[in-house]
Amino acid sequence: MKKILIALIVFALAPSTSFAGPKIEVLHWWTSGGEAAALKVLKDDFAANGGEWLDMPVTGGGGDAANVTLKARIVAGDPPSASQIKGPTIQEYDQEGVVAPYNIDAIAQAEGWDSLLDPMIAAVHKCQNNSGPYCAAPVNIHRIDWMWANKEVFDNNNLSMPTTWDELNAAADTLKAAGIIPFAHGGQPWQDATVFEAVAMGVGGNNYYKNCFVKLQGYTDPGSPGRDWNVATGMVIEGKAGFQIMGDWAKGEFTAAGKSPGWDYMCVPTPSNNGYLYNVDSFIFYKTDDPDKVAGQKLLAKLMMGKNFQKVFNLYKGSIPARLDVPMDEFDDCAKASNADIKTAGASGGLVPSFAHGMAQGNTIKSALQDVITEHFNSDMSSVDAANALADTVLANM
Ligand code: GAL
Numbered sequence: 001m002k003k004i005l006i007a008l009i010v011f012a013l014a015p016s017t018s019f020a021g022p023k024i025e026v027l028h029w030w031t032s033g034g035e036a037a038a039l040k041v042l043k044d045d046f047a048a049n050g051g052e053w054l055d056m057p058v059t060g061g062g063g064d065a066a067n068v069t070l071k072a073r074i075v076a077g078d079p080p081s082a083s084q085i086k087g088p089t090i091q092e093y094d095q096e097g098v099v100a101p102y103n104i105d106a107i108a109q110a111e112g113w114d115s116l117l118d119p120m121i122a123a124v125h126k127c128q129n130n131s132g133p134y135c136a137a138p139v140n141i142h143r144i145d146w147m148w149a150n151k152e153v154f155d156n157n158n159l160s161m162p163t164t165w166d167e168l169n170a171a172a173d174t175l176k177a178a179g180i181i182p183f184a185h186g187g188q189p190w191q192d193a194t195v196f197e198a199v200a201m202g203v204g205g206n207n208y209y210k211n212c213f214v215k216l217q218g219y220t221d222p223g224s225p226g227r228d229w230n231v232a233t234g235m236v237i238e239g240k241a242g243f244q245i246m247g248d249w250a251k252g253e254f255t256a257a258g259k260s261p262g263w264d265y266m267c268v269p270t271p272s273n274n275g276y277l278y279n280v281d282s283f284i285f286y287k288t289d290d291p292d293k294v295a296g297q298k299l300l301a302k303l304m305m306g307k308n309f310q311k312v313f314n315l316y317k318g319s320i321p322a323r324l325d326v327p328m329d330e331f332d333d334c335a336k337a338s339n340a341d342i343k344t345a346g347a348s349g350g351l352v353p354s355f356a357h358g359m360a361q362g363n364t365i366k367s368a369l370q371d372v373i374t375e376h377f378n379s380d381m382s383s384v385d386a387a388n389a390l391a392d393t394v395l396a397n398m
Pocket of ligand 1: 029030035060061062063142229249279280281357
Protein backbone atom coordinates (compact mmCIF):
# COMPACT_ATOMS: atom_id res chain seq x y z
CA MET A 1 0.00 0.00 0.00
CA LYS A 2 2.83 2.34 1.05
CA LYS A 3 4.71 1.52 -2.16
CA ILE A 4 1.67 2.27 -4.27
CA LEU A 5 1.16 5.57 -2.45
CA ILE A 6 4.79 6.61 -3.01
CA ALA A 7 4.57 5.66 -6.66
CA LEU A 8 1.42 7.73 -7.02
CA ILE A 9 3.03 10.76 -5.35
CA VAL A 10 6.16 10.46 -7.52
CA PHE A 11 3.96 10.23 -10.59
CA ALA A 12 1.94 13.28 -9.55
CA LEU A 13 5.05 15.36 -8.88
CA ALA A 14 7.01 14.32 -11.98
CA PRO A 15 7.23 17.00 -14.68
CA SER A 16 4.72 16.18 -17.38
CA THR A 17 6.38 15.23 -20.66
CA SER A 18 3.35 13.33 -21.81
CA PHE A 19 1.39 14.33 -24.87
CA ALA A 20 -1.57 16.60 -24.15
CA GLY A 21 -2.58 17.50 -27.71
CA PRO A 22 -1.37 19.68 -30.59
CA LYS A 23 -0.38 23.18 -29.50
CA ILE A 24 1.08 26.06 -31.50
CA GLU A 25 2.26 29.59 -30.78
CA VAL A 26 1.99 31.63 -33.97
CA LEU A 27 3.70 34.99 -34.43
CA HIS A 28 2.05 37.03 -37.20
CA TRP A 29 1.00 40.54 -38.25
CA TRP A 30 -2.50 39.89 -39.56
CA THR A 31 -4.51 42.33 -37.48
CA SER A 32 -6.56 44.39 -39.99
CA GLY A 33 -10.24 43.49 -40.58
CA GLY A 34 -9.59 41.47 -43.75
CA GLU A 35 -6.40 39.87 -42.44
CA ALA A 36 -8.01 38.81 -39.15
CA ALA A 37 -11.04 37.37 -40.97
CA ALA A 38 -8.74 35.27 -43.16
CA LEU A 39 -6.58 34.09 -40.26
CA LYS A 40 -9.71 33.07 -38.33
CA VAL A 41 -10.32 30.39 -40.97
CA LEU A 42 -7.02 28.79 -39.97
CA LYS A 43 -7.56 29.21 -36.22
CA ASP A 44 -11.01 27.60 -36.51
CA ASP A 45 -9.62 24.69 -38.55
CA PHE A 46 -6.86 24.18 -35.98
CA ALA A 47 -9.32 24.17 -33.06
CA ALA A 48 -11.73 21.87 -34.92
CA ASN A 49 -8.85 19.37 -35.17
CA GLY A 50 -8.21 19.44 -31.43
CA GLY A 51 -5.39 22.00 -31.47
CA GLU A 52 -4.68 24.80 -28.99
CA TRP A 53 -3.64 28.04 -30.71
CA LEU A 54 -1.61 30.62 -28.77
CA ASP A 55 -1.90 33.83 -30.72
CA MET A 56 1.05 36.23 -30.93
CA PRO A 57 -0.01 39.15 -33.11
CA VAL A 58 2.38 42.07 -33.66
CA THR A 59 0.49 44.98 -35.22
CA GLY A 60 1.98 46.86 -38.14
CA GLY A 61 1.17 46.20 -41.79
CA GLY A 62 3.90 44.73 -43.96
CA GLY A 63 5.41 42.96 -40.94
CA ASP A 64 8.36 45.27 -40.20
CA ALA A 65 7.50 45.36 -36.47
CA ALA A 66 6.69 41.63 -36.38
CA ASN A 67 10.05 40.80 -37.96
CA VAL A 68 11.88 42.78 -35.26
CA THR A 69 10.00 40.91 -32.51
CA LEU A 70 10.64 37.58 -34.22
CA LYS A 71 14.36 38.28 -34.57
CA ALA A 72 14.58 39.27 -30.89
CA ARG A 73 12.93 36.02 -29.81
CA ILE A 74 15.22 33.96 -32.02
CA VAL A 75 18.31 35.75 -30.72
CA ALA A 76 17.08 35.14 -27.16
CA GLY A 77 16.79 31.40 -27.91
CA ASP A 78 13.01 31.47 -27.52
CA PRO A 79 11.46 31.24 -31.00
CA PRO A 80 7.70 30.73 -31.33
CA SER A 81 6.67 27.34 -32.68
CA ALA A 82 5.63 28.97 -35.99
CA SER A 83 5.77 32.42 -37.55
CA GLN A 84 4.86 34.27 -40.69
CA ILE A 85 7.90 34.48 -42.98
CA LYS A 86 8.84 35.60 -46.48
CA GLY A 87 10.98 33.95 -49.20
CA PRO A 88 14.72 34.46 -48.67
CA THR A 89 14.42 34.93 -44.90
CA ILE A 90 13.54 31.21 -44.69
CA GLN A 91 17.13 30.38 -45.69
CA GLU A 92 18.57 33.01 -43.31
CA TYR A 93 16.87 31.42 -40.31
CA ASP A 94 17.76 27.94 -41.54
CA GLN A 95 21.41 28.97 -41.61
CA GLU A 96 21.06 30.16 -38.02
CA GLY A 97 20.11 26.58 -37.12
CA VAL A 98 16.73 27.37 -35.55
CA VAL A 99 14.41 25.81 -38.12
CA ALA A 100 12.90 22.34 -37.75
CA PRO A 101 12.57 20.88 -41.24
CA TYR A 102 11.95 17.28 -40.32
CA ASN A 103 8.78 18.05 -38.40
CA ILE A 104 6.92 19.10 -41.50
CA ASP A 105 8.83 17.50 -44.37
CA ALA A 106 7.17 14.19 -43.56
CA ILE A 107 3.77 15.90 -43.91
CA ALA A 108 4.87 17.56 -47.16
CA GLN A 109 5.95 14.19 -48.58
CA ALA A 110 2.79 12.39 -47.42
CA GLU A 111 0.56 15.12 -48.89
CA GLY A 112 2.55 15.41 -52.13
CA TRP A 113 3.39 19.13 -51.92
CA ASP A 114 5.85 18.79 -54.83
CA SER A 115 2.97 18.01 -57.15
CA LEU A 116 0.65 20.68 -55.67
CA LEU A 117 2.96 23.68 -55.98
CA ASP A 118 4.70 25.45 -58.82
CA PRO A 119 8.35 24.27 -58.64
CA MET A 120 9.58 27.83 -58.13
CA ILE A 121 7.24 28.38 -55.16
CA ALA A 122 8.05 24.90 -53.80
CA ALA A 123 11.80 25.62 -53.80
CA VAL A 124 11.32 28.82 -51.76
CA HIS A 125 9.91 26.65 -48.95
CA LYS A 126 12.71 24.09 -48.82
CA CYS A 127 15.59 24.53 -46.37
CA GLN A 128 19.26 23.90 -47.14
CA ASN A 129 19.46 26.45 -49.96
CA ASN A 130 16.09 25.62 -51.48
CA SER A 131 16.84 21.98 -52.25
CA GLY A 132 16.54 20.15 -48.91
CA PRO A 133 13.44 19.20 -46.92
CA TYR A 134 10.39 21.45 -46.72
CA CYS A 135 10.58 23.71 -43.67
CA ALA A 136 7.85 26.27 -44.43
CA ALA A 137 4.36 26.17 -45.93
CA PRO A 138 2.82 28.71 -48.36
CA VAL A 139 -0.79 29.82 -47.94
CA ASN A 140 -1.29 32.18 -50.87
CA ILE A 141 0.06 34.37 -53.64
CA HIS A 142 -0.57 38.10 -53.31
CA ARG A 143 -0.11 40.47 -56.21
CA ILE A 144 1.44 43.84 -55.34
CA ASP A 145 1.00 45.96 -58.48
CA TRP A 146 -2.70 46.73 -58.14
CA MET A 147 -4.75 49.92 -58.10
CA TRP A 148 -8.04 50.02 -56.14
CA ALA A 149 -10.60 52.70 -56.89
CA ASN A 150 -13.99 53.83 -55.60
CA LYS A 151 -16.44 53.24 -58.47
CA GLU A 152 -18.94 55.93 -57.50
CA VAL A 153 -16.23 58.58 -57.23
CA PHE A 154 -14.84 57.61 -60.62
CA ASP A 155 -18.32 57.49 -62.24
CA ASN A 156 -19.28 60.87 -60.78
CA ASN A 157 -16.19 62.39 -62.33
CA ASN A 158 -16.57 60.61 -65.68
CA LEU A 159 -13.37 58.68 -65.14
CA SER A 160 -12.46 55.15 -66.11
CA MET A 161 -9.58 53.16 -64.67
CA PRO A 162 -6.27 54.44 -66.07
CA THR A 163 -4.25 52.09 -68.23
CA THR A 164 -1.11 54.25 -68.55
CA TRP A 165 0.80 56.34 -66.02
CA ASP A 166 -0.13 59.49 -67.99
CA GLU A 167 -3.81 58.58 -67.71
CA LEU A 168 -3.29 57.95 -64.01
CA ASN A 169 -1.84 61.44 -63.54
CA ALA A 170 -4.68 62.96 -65.60
CA ALA A 171 -7.31 61.12 -63.52
CA ALA A 172 -5.62 62.29 -60.32
CA ASP A 173 -5.67 65.91 -61.58
CA THR A 174 -9.40 65.63 -62.33
CA LEU A 175 -10.10 64.29 -58.82
CA LYS A 176 -7.96 66.97 -57.24
CA ALA A 177 -9.84 69.68 -59.15
CA ALA A 178 -13.10 68.14 -57.86
CA GLY A 179 -11.86 68.47 -54.27
CA ILE A 180 -11.22 64.74 -53.68
CA ILE A 181 -7.95 63.38 -52.34
CA PRO A 182 -6.78 61.54 -55.46
CA PHE A 183 -4.44 59.03 -53.90
CA ALA A 184 -5.09 57.30 -50.56
CA HIS A 185 -1.70 56.56 -49.10
CA GLY A 186 -0.06 55.79 -45.81
CA GLY A 187 3.41 57.27 -45.53
CA GLN A 188 5.15 54.33 -43.88
CA PRO A 189 8.43 53.00 -45.32
CA TRP A 190 6.95 49.70 -46.54
CA GLN A 191 3.98 51.44 -48.19
CA ASP A 192 6.26 53.94 -49.94
CA ALA A 193 8.35 50.98 -51.11
CA THR A 194 5.21 49.16 -52.32
CA VAL A 195 4.25 52.10 -54.53
CA PHE A 196 7.86 52.56 -55.60
CA GLU A 197 8.26 49.02 -56.90
CA ALA A 198 5.00 49.18 -58.86
CA VAL A 199 6.14 52.40 -60.52
CA ALA A 200 9.68 51.12 -61.07
CA MET A 201 8.46 47.93 -62.70
CA GLY A 202 5.97 49.77 -64.89
CA VAL A 203 8.00 52.72 -66.07
CA GLY A 204 11.73 52.27 -65.60
CA GLY A 205 14.18 54.65 -67.18
CA ASN A 206 15.60 57.90 -65.91
CA ASN A 207 12.41 59.88 -65.60
CA TYR A 208 10.27 57.54 -63.58
CA TYR A 209 10.83 59.21 -60.25
CA LYS A 210 9.95 62.59 -61.65
CA ASN A 211 6.97 61.56 -63.75
CA CYS A 212 5.29 59.14 -61.42
CA PHE A 213 6.76 58.57 -58.01
CA VAL A 214 7.30 62.24 -57.13
CA LYS A 215 4.07 63.28 -58.80
CA LEU A 216 2.08 60.66 -56.87
CA GLN A 217 3.39 62.13 -53.63
CA GLY A 218 1.73 65.42 -54.63
CA TYR A 219 -1.63 63.63 -54.93
CA THR A 220 -1.68 62.43 -51.31
CA ASP A 221 -3.13 64.43 -48.40
CA PRO A 222 -1.22 65.99 -45.48
CA GLY A 223 -2.46 63.20 -43.18
CA SER A 224 -0.64 60.43 -45.03
CA PRO A 225 2.63 60.20 -43.01
CA GLY A 226 2.45 57.21 -40.67
CA ARG A 227 -1.08 56.23 -41.73
CA ASP A 228 -1.83 52.49 -41.65
CA TRP A 229 -2.53 50.90 -45.03
CA ASN A 230 -6.03 49.70 -44.08
CA VAL A 231 -6.97 53.24 -43.01
CA ALA A 232 -5.90 54.40 -46.49
CA THR A 233 -8.01 51.61 -48.04
CA GLY A 234 -10.90 52.82 -45.86
CA MET A 235 -10.59 56.27 -47.48
CA VAL A 236 -11.20 54.66 -50.89
CA ILE A 237 -14.06 52.52 -49.55
CA GLU A 238 -15.76 55.63 -48.15
CA GLY A 239 -15.12 57.72 -51.28
CA LYS A 240 -12.90 60.20 -49.44
CA ALA A 241 -10.08 59.35 -51.84
CA GLY A 242 -10.11 58.17 -55.44
CA PHE A 243 -7.66 55.30 -55.50
CA GLN A 244 -4.82 53.46 -53.81
CA ILE A 245 -1.83 51.47 -55.05
CA MET A 246 -1.57 48.43 -52.77
CA GLY A 247 -1.25 44.65 -52.83
CA ASP A 248 -4.47 42.68 -52.95
CA TRP A 249 -4.76 42.30 -49.18
CA ALA A 250 -6.53 45.67 -49.78
CA LYS A 251 -9.30 43.61 -51.36
CA GLY A 252 -9.66 41.79 -48.02
CA GLU A 253 -10.71 45.16 -46.53
CA PHE A 254 -13.28 45.79 -49.31
CA THR A 255 -14.63 42.26 -48.73
CA ALA A 256 -14.77 42.75 -44.94
CA ALA A 257 -16.74 45.99 -45.58
CA GLY A 258 -19.24 44.04 -47.72
CA LYS A 259 -18.18 45.71 -50.99
CA SER A 260 -18.22 44.02 -54.40
CA PRO A 261 -15.78 44.46 -57.26
CA GLY A 262 -17.33 46.04 -60.34
CA TRP A 263 -20.19 47.58 -58.27
CA ASP A 264 -18.50 49.39 -55.41
CA TYR A 265 -14.87 49.34 -56.38
CA MET A 266 -12.60 48.62 -59.31
CA CYS A 267 -9.27 46.85 -59.52
CA VAL A 268 -6.70 47.07 -62.30
CA PRO A 269 -3.00 46.31 -62.26
CA THR A 270 -0.75 49.37 -62.31
CA PRO A 271 0.39 50.01 -65.90
CA SER A 272 3.27 47.75 -66.99
CA ASN A 273 4.30 45.44 -69.78
CA ASN A 274 2.78 42.16 -68.49
CA GLY A 275 4.62 42.52 -65.18
CA TYR A 276 3.40 40.77 -62.03
CA LEU A 277 4.96 41.53 -58.66
CA TYR A 278 4.36 38.50 -56.48
CA ASN A 279 4.41 38.04 -52.71
CA VAL A 280 3.85 34.67 -51.05
CA ASP A 281 2.78 34.47 -47.40
CA SER A 282 4.38 31.49 -45.69
CA PHE A 283 4.74 30.05 -42.22
CA ILE A 284 7.97 28.56 -40.91
CA PHE A 285 8.38 26.10 -38.04
CA TYR A 286 11.09 26.31 -35.40
CA LYS A 287 12.93 23.64 -33.43
CA THR A 288 11.21 22.56 -30.23
CA ASP A 289 11.46 19.61 -27.83
CA ASP A 290 7.84 19.92 -26.74
CA PRO A 291 5.85 16.98 -28.22
CA ASP A 292 2.62 19.03 -28.14
CA LYS A 293 4.26 21.74 -30.23
CA VAL A 294 5.75 19.24 -32.69
CA ALA A 295 2.24 17.82 -33.13
CA GLY A 296 0.91 21.37 -33.50
CA GLN A 297 3.47 22.13 -36.21
CA LYS A 298 2.56 19.02 -38.15
CA LEU A 299 -1.16 19.70 -37.86
CA LEU A 300 -0.80 23.36 -38.87
CA ALA A 301 1.39 22.54 -41.87
CA LYS A 302 -1.12 19.96 -43.05
CA LEU A 303 -4.11 22.30 -42.62
CA MET A 304 -2.40 25.23 -44.34
CA MET A 305 -1.85 23.29 -47.51
CA GLY A 306 -5.38 21.84 -47.44
CA LYS A 307 -7.38 22.34 -50.63
CA ASN A 308 -10.53 23.75 -49.03
CA PHE A 309 -8.56 25.88 -46.58
CA GLN A 310 -6.61 27.52 -49.42
CA LYS A 311 -9.90 28.38 -51.12
CA VAL A 312 -11.75 29.82 -48.10
CA PHE A 313 -8.73 31.60 -46.63
CA ASN A 314 -7.89 33.33 -49.91
CA LEU A 315 -11.49 34.39 -50.50
CA TYR A 316 -11.10 36.49 -47.33
CA LYS A 317 -7.47 37.46 -47.79
CA GLY A 318 -7.71 38.90 -51.33
CA SER A 319 -4.93 36.68 -52.65
CA ILE A 320 -5.02 33.54 -54.81
CA PRO A 321 -4.17 30.02 -53.60
CA ALA A 322 -0.57 28.81 -53.68
CA ARG A 323 -1.87 25.31 -54.46
CA LEU A 324 -2.29 24.84 -58.19
CA ASP A 325 -5.39 22.61 -58.04
CA VAL A 326 -7.87 24.92 -56.27
CA PRO A 327 -10.81 25.78 -58.59
CA MET A 328 -11.20 29.54 -59.13
CA ASP A 329 -14.93 29.59 -59.91
CA GLU A 330 -15.96 30.99 -56.49
CA PHE A 331 -13.38 33.78 -56.69
CA ASP A 332 -14.18 37.31 -57.91
CA ASP A 333 -12.95 38.93 -61.13
CA CYS A 334 -9.91 40.57 -59.48
CA ALA A 335 -8.65 37.18 -58.24
CA LYS A 336 -9.46 35.50 -61.56
CA ALA A 337 -7.46 38.20 -63.36
CA SER A 338 -4.56 37.68 -60.94
CA ASN A 339 -4.65 33.93 -61.54
CA ALA A 340 -4.61 34.40 -65.32
CA ASP A 341 -2.00 37.19 -65.30
CA ILE A 342 0.47 35.23 -63.18
CA LYS A 343 0.54 32.57 -65.90
CA THR A 344 1.01 35.13 -68.70
CA ALA A 345 3.72 36.89 -66.71
CA GLY A 346 5.42 33.57 -65.95
CA ALA A 347 5.51 32.65 -69.62
CA SER A 348 6.82 36.04 -70.74
CA GLY A 349 9.47 36.66 -68.07
CA GLY A 350 7.34 39.23 -66.23
CA LEU A 351 7.07 37.43 -62.88
CA VAL A 352 8.97 39.62 -60.42
CA PRO A 353 9.49 38.94 -56.68
CA SER A 354 8.42 41.88 -54.50
CA PHE A 355 11.33 43.53 -52.77
CA ALA A 356 9.01 45.70 -50.62
CA HIS A 357 7.55 42.48 -49.16
CA GLY A 358 10.77 40.60 -48.63
CA MET A 359 10.51 38.21 -51.59
CA ALA A 360 13.64 39.43 -53.39
CA GLN A 361 16.05 40.09 -50.52
CA GLY A 362 16.36 39.39 -46.81
CA ASN A 363 15.19 41.96 -44.26
CA THR A 364 18.51 43.82 -43.85
CA ILE A 365 18.87 45.07 -47.41
CA LYS A 366 15.10 45.51 -47.71
CA SER A 367 15.10 47.92 -44.75
CA ALA A 368 18.15 49.78 -46.07
CA LEU A 369 16.52 50.33 -49.48
CA GLN A 370 13.18 51.27 -47.88
CA ASP A 371 14.95 53.97 -45.87
CA VAL A 372 16.21 55.67 -49.04
CA ILE A 373 12.88 55.38 -50.84
CA THR A 374 10.86 56.74 -47.96
CA GLU A 375 13.27 59.63 -47.44
CA HIS A 376 12.94 60.51 -51.11
CA PHE A 377 9.15 60.25 -51.00
CA ASN A 378 8.87 62.39 -47.88
CA SER A 379 11.55 65.06 -48.38
CA ASP A 380 12.93 67.31 -51.09
CA MET A 381 15.78 64.87 -51.81
CA SER A 382 16.48 65.08 -55.56
CA SER A 383 15.92 62.11 -57.86
CA VAL A 384 19.63 61.99 -58.73
CA ASP A 385 20.60 61.91 -55.04
CA ALA A 386 18.00 59.21 -54.37
CA ALA A 387 19.24 57.08 -57.30
CA ASN A 388 22.84 57.44 -56.08
CA ALA A 389 21.86 56.59 -52.51
CA LEU A 390 20.00 53.50 -53.73
CA ALA A 391 23.06 52.35 -55.73
CA ASP A 392 25.33 52.96 -52.70
CA THR A 393 22.96 50.94 -50.48
CA VAL A 394 22.99 48.01 -52.89
CA LEU A 395 26.81 48.08 -53.10
CA ALA A 396 27.19 48.34 -49.32
CA ASN A 397 25.01 45.26 -48.83
CA MET A 398 26.58 43.04 -51.48
C1 GAL B 1 2.29 41.81 -46.60
C2 GAL B 1 1.68 40.44 -46.43
C3 GAL B 1 0.21 40.49 -46.60
C4 GAL B 1 -0.41 41.60 -45.78
C5 GAL B 1 0.37 42.90 -45.90
C6 GAL B 1 -0.13 44.03 -45.02
O1 GAL B 1 3.67 41.77 -46.43
O2 GAL B 1 2.24 39.59 -47.38
O3 GAL B 1 -0.37 39.25 -46.28
O4 GAL B 1 -0.48 41.15 -44.50
O5 GAL B 1 1.72 42.70 -45.65
O6 GAL B 1 -0.05 43.73 -43.67
